[in-house]
Amino acid sequence: MTKHINKIKISSKNALTATEYLNGIKSGNRAILSKAITLIESSTPQHQKIAEELIEICLPFSGNSVRIGITGVPGVGKSTFIEALGSYLIEKKDKKVAVLAIDPSSKKSGGSILGDKTRMNNLSVNDSAFIRPSPSSGTLGGVAKATRESIILCEAAGFDTILIETVGVGQSEIEVKSMVDFFLLLMLAGAGDELQGIKRGIMEIADGIFINKADGENIDKAKLAIQEYKNAIHLFPPNSNGWTPKVLSCSAIENKGITAIWEVIESFIHLTTSNGSFSNTRKLQSKFWLEHTIDSSIKALFYANEEVNSKIKELENQVTEGVISPFKAARELITIFKS
Amino acid sequence: MTKHINKIKISSKNALTATEYLNGIKSGNRAILSKAITLIESSTPQHQKIAEELIEICLPFSGNSVRIGITGVPGVGKSTFIEALGSYLIEKKDKKVAVLAIDPSSKKSGGSILGDKTRMNNLSVNDSAFIRPSPSSGTLGGVAKATRESIILCEAAGFDTILIETVGVGQSEIEVKSMVDFFLLLMLAGAGDELQGIKRGIMEIADGIFINKADGENIDKAKLAIQEYKNAIHLFPPNSNGWTPKVLSCSAIENKGITAIWEVIESFIHLTTSNGSFSNTRKLQSKFWLEHTIDSSIKALFYANEEVNSKIKELENQVTEGVISPFKAARELITIFKS
Numbered sequence: 274m275t276k277h278i279n280k281i282k283i284s285s286k287n288a289l290t291a292t293e294y295l296n297g298i299k300s301g302n303r304a305i306l307s308k309a310i311t312l313i314e315s316s317t318p319q320h321q322k323i324a325e326e327l328i329e330i331c332l333p334f335s336g337n338s339v340r341i342g343i344t345g346v347p348g349v350g351k352s353t354f355i356e357a358l359g360s361y362l363i364e365k366k367d368k369k370v371a372v373l374a375i376d377p378s379s380k381k382s383g384g385s386i387l388g389d390k391t392r393m394n395n396l397s398v399n400d401s402a403f404i405r406p407s408p409s410s411g412t413l414g415g416v417a418k419a420t421r422e423s424i425i426l427c428e429a430a431g432f433d434t435i436l437i438e439t440v441g442v443g444q445s446e447i448e449v450k451s452m453v454d455f456f457l458l459l460m461l462a463g464a465g466d467e468l469q470g471i472k473r474g475i476m477e478i479a480d481g482i483f484i485n486k487a488d489g490e491n492i493d494k495a496k497l498a499i500q501e502y503k504n505a506i507h508l509f510p511p512n513s514n515g516w517t518p519k520v521l522s523c524s525a526i527e528n529k530g531i532t533a534i535w536e537v538i539e540s541f542i543h544l545t546t547s548n549g550s551f552s553n554t555r556k557l558q559s560k561f562w563l564e565h566t567i568d569s570s571i572k573a574l575f576y577a578n579e580e581v582n583s584k585i586k587e588l589e590n591q592v593t594e595g596v597i598s599p600f601k602a603a604r605e606l607i608t609i610f611k612s
Numbered sequence: 613m614t615k616h617i618n619k620i621k622i623s624s625k626n627a628l629t630a631t632e633y634l635n636g637i638k639s640g641n642r643a644i645l646s647k648a649i650t651l652i653e654s655s656t657p658q659h660q661k662i663a664e665e666l667i668e669i670c671l672p673f674s675g676n677s678v679r680i681g682i683t684g685v686p687g688v689g690k691s692t693f694i695e696a697l698g699s700y701l702i703e704k705k706d707k708k709v710a711v712l713a714i715d716p717s718s719k720k721s722g723g724s725i726l727g728d729k730t731r732m733n734n735l736s737v738n739d740s741a742f743i744r745p746s747p748s749s750g751t752l753g754g755v756a757k758a759t760r761e762s763i764i765l766c767e768a769a770g771f772d773t774i775l776i777e778t779v780g781v782g783q784s785e786i787e788v789k790s791m792v793d794f795f796l797l798l799m800l801a802g803a804g805d806e807l808q809g810i811k812r813g814i815m816e817i818a819d820g821i822f823i824n825k826a827d828g829e830n831i832d833k834a835k836l837a838i839q840e841y842k843n844a845i846h847l848f849p850p851n852s853n854g855w856t857p858k859v860l861s862c863s864a865i866e867n868k869g870i871t872a873i874w875e876v877i878e879s880f881i882h883l884t885t886s887n888g889s890f891s892n893t894r895k896l897q898s899k900f901w902l903e904h905t906i907d908s909s910i911k912a913l914f915y916a917n918e919e920v921n922s923k924i925k926e927l928e929n930q931v932t933e934g935v936i937s938p939f940k941a942a943r944e945l946i947t948i949f950k951s
């Protein structure tokens with residue numbers, strides 16, 4: 274059945290109840306896990322109804338994993354890195370690894386680049402690994418919500434390590450940071466590469482910065498890059514969880530440095546579980562998702578309002594032209610919304 | 613009349629129309645400018661009505677200034693720096709300087725630390741300077757809105773340089789960044805001082821980082837700090853406006869380095885007006901304030917809803933305990949709100 278993972282359609286013939294989904298997921302049925310993720314990505318109202326129920330009943334079985342976010346610009350080697358790390362964890366640490374992805378730019382026709390099974394040859398055929406490409410439609414908010422819910426499903430399925438890929442541009446890093454325990458940034462070494470298009474602020478939210486492709490001629494440049502990033506990190510204010518971000522190099526394609534990287538992640542987990550910040554962070558993240566979802570929902574209500582819609586473009590223009598203040602424009606629109 | 617600036621109460625005896633306020637402001641009447649700012653800070657509905665009208669009629673006379681944000685932790689020397697910079701601009705550059713402040717923690721009784729006239733001896737008695745402490749009540753959003761509107765009033769009054777102080781902790785930096793043209797970060801030199809409690813991400817939004825108290829024994833440490841910050845900035849991605857943040861040192865109390873700092877700000881203005889990013893940024897800021905005000909207003913509507921209020925604490929607890937998903941909790945609250 275695993276061969277048909279991407280071809281299962283939700284039809285009334287195949288329709289499962291939430292409980293049937295849960296039982297299949299808990300028993301390790303990959304096809305049902307995939308089908309469940311497709312269900313939660315769906316925007317059809319009847320699917321959403323079952324999906325909502327499914328998430329709630331999965332919740333008591335979730336939480337028992339380490340969630341790791343991985344970002345970096347296209348070309349830095351995320352797929353190769355995930356392949357190396359995932360294989361190491363399965364073969365040497367007896368883990369069960371799920372790989373998810375957030376890529377709001379992913380198009381329906383092509384599927385997403387991230388989590389592309391064809392680039393993770395070992396993992397994609399491994400029974401202890403589960404790879405899911407990014408949902409390919411909708412807003413960043415919708416994609417992030419689906420990913421957040423997929424984590425719950427994968428944990429209920431028994432995966433103890435969840436890797437979540439995202440591209441290092443756009444807004445998705447903040448979303449990923451808010452759903453993982455450890456957030457790592459993959460960089461390249463080499464003069465000029467430091468500017469690599471990473472969005473401002475990502476360096477400061479990383480728990481680990483790992484310089485990839487530290488092989489061949491690049492080894493010396495990688496050492497230099499490590500020192501530069503350590504110096505920069507030294508200038509940042511301390512984290513409230515007591516963790517100082519670590520900088521290491523690796524060569525994912527040569528399978529070097531992966532053990533050391535995992536040891537960094539393990540020491541992070543040890544520190545943060547000991548001092549309580551691990552579970553505290555997860556509570557704050559839940560609260561963040563509650564507020565975040567409320568915000569998006571009421572904004573959606575507002576911007577869907579017909580009268581607001583008919584007036585907003587004109588008022589926006591008046592604001593940027595300096596004809597009326599943004600405050601007056603906002604007040605007019607809110608008054609329209611309330612009435 | 614300038615002696616009574618802080619003692620003017622808004623009473624029906626003294627009540628001015630919006631047009632009378634505008635005429636007073638444009639003619640250079642300081643007392644009326646102060647009274648107008650007190651008006652816009654007021655939360656009384658009848659004051660708010662006049663305030664709204666006043667802002668709209670001031671708008672055509674606003675915009676003709678350079679707006680500079682100044683942040684740094686308490687103790688870094690912001691007041692002394694503003695005194696030195698403000699005096700230089702008035703005495704050597706023939707400017708008219710207004711000093712505003714955002715300090716949401718400021719208490720009604722004590723007034724705010726920021727913009728404290730008693731620490732700016734020269735400016736506080738100078739006819740070409742106008743100093744206003746932070747509004748002392750309300751939320752950060754309310755304080756930021758009042759400050760944003762005060763800029764409009766000060767510009768209508770003919771001030772061509774607006775300095776806006778904020779403390780380097782909390783959330784106010786993003787608010788200030790969104791209302792200024794140039795955002796500068798004051799730091800101290802010295803081993804360990806780099807960690808100084810500056811919130812993560814502020815370094816990356818600064819257009820200039822200036823190391824203060826570069827005097828006496830600190831001179832060498834200041835040189836070292838300059839190099840460290842330049843190295844860190846080199847690692848950040850480039851700004852879309854083409855500007856590379858500059859790092860300099862100064863000693864505000866010895867009045868050293870101020871000229872060089874103003875030259876940096878002038879070259880920033882020259883670059884960004886030439887390449888169009890100056891006015892483009894102001895347009896984006898206006899749009900930001902429109903969206904920001906809409907967001908706060910509809911959130912306020914939501915959280916003021918009686919039924920929502922009665923359910924929200926319980927649902928929040930269920931979420932952090934992992935009993936229900938944040939998405940389900942949000943949905944329940946939105947359903948209550950819509951009904």
